[in-house]
Amino acid sequence: MIGIDIPGFGMVELEHLVSDFTGTLSEDGKLCEGAAERLNRLSESIRIHVLTADTFGKAREELEGINCSIHILKGEDHNLQKEKYVELLGWIKVVTLGNGNNDRRMLKAARVGIAVCLREGCATKAIRKADIIVNSTVDALDLLLHPKRMKATLRF
Numbered sequence: 001m002i003g004i005d006i007p008g009f010g011m012v013e014l015e016h017l018v019s020d021f022t023g024t025l026s027e028d029g030k031l032c033e034g035a036a037e038r039l040n041r042l043s044e045s046i047r048i049h050v051l052t053a054d055t056f057g058k059a060r061e062e063l064e065g066i067n068c069s070i071h072i073l074k075g076e077d078h079n080l081q082k083e084k085y086v087e088l089l090g091w092i093k094v095v096t097l098g099n100g101n102n103d104r105r106m107l108k109a110a111r112v113g114i115a116v117c118l119r120e121g122c123a124t125k126a127i128r129k130a131d132i133i134v135n136s137t138v139d140a141l142d143l144l145l146h147p148k149r150m151k152a153t154l155r156f
Contacts, residue, residue: 001013001014001015001045001046002014002045002046002095002144002147003147004147004148004150004151005151006150006151006154006155007151007155007156008155008156009154009155009156012111012112012147012150013092013093014046014093014094014095014111014112014144015046015047015089015090015093015094016046016047016048016049016089016090016093016094016095017042017046017047017048017049017094017095017096017097017144018049018050018051018082018085018086018089018094018095018096018097018106018110019048019049019050019051019096019097019098020050020051020052020082020097020098020099020100020102020103021050021051021052021054021059021062021063022052022053022054022055022056022059022100022120023099023100023116023118023120023121023122024097024098024099024100024103024116024118024137024140025039025050025063025097025137026056026058026059026062026137027118027119027120028056029055029056029057029058029059029062030058030062031062031063032118032136032137032138033138034137034138034141035137035138035141036065036066038138038141038142038145039066039067039068039141040065040066040067041145042141042144042145043066043067043068046095046144047069048066048067048068048069049068049069049071049085049089050063050068050069050070050071051071051073051078051081051082051085051106052070052071052072052073053072053073053078053102054072054073059072060072071085078102079101079102079103079104079105079106080105082096082098082102082103082105082106083105083106083108083109085106086106086109086110087109091109091110091111092111093111094109094110094111094112095110095111095112095113095114095144096109096110096112096113096114097114097116097137097140098113098114098115098116098126098130099115099116099117099118099120099121099122099123099126100122100123100126101123101125101126103115103123103126104123104125104126104128104129105129107126107129107130107131108129108130112131112132112150112154113129113130113131113132114130114131114132114133114134114140114143115127115129115130115132115133115134116133116134116135116136116137116139116140117133117134117135118135118136118137131154132150132153132154
C-alpha cells in the first residue's frame with residue numbers, strides 16, 4: 001500500500017494502480033524508457049493492472065517480465081469497462097493513469113487520476129477528469145514512488 005495524508009485532499013491509501021497502455025505507458029506500442037523498472041518497484045507496494053485496447057498489438061510482449069495483470073479490452077464502450085474495473089477494485093484504493101477519451105471515466109472514478117500527456121497527446125476530456133497532469137510516464141510513476149510529490153501537487 002502507498003499511503004499519504006494530503007491536506008485538504010484527505011488520506012490517500014492506494015492498493016491498486018490501473019493504467020492504460022497505449023499513449024500512457026507506451027509510445028507507438030513500445031514501453032517507455034524507465035517504465036519497466038519503476039513498475040516492478042511499484043509492484044512491491046501495490047497491485048498493477050493494465051487495461052488496454054492494445055492498438056499496436058504489443059502490450060503483452062512489451063509488459064513481459066513486469067509484475068502486472070494485463071487485460072485486453074474487447075467490444076465497445078472501453079471507457080465504461082475501465083470505469084467498472086476501477087469500481088470493482090474499490091475506487092478509494094485506486095490510482096489511475098490514462099491519456100485518451102476512453103480513460104476519462106476511470107480517471108474520474110479513482111481516488112487519484114493522473115493524465116499522462118506523451119507525444120500522442122492527451123484528450124481534453126481525460127485532462128478535465130484527472131486530478132494531476134504529467135508529461136511523461138516516468139513522472140507519473142515517480143509520483144507514486146515518491147508520494148510527497150503528489151502531496152505537494154494535490155494539497156489545498
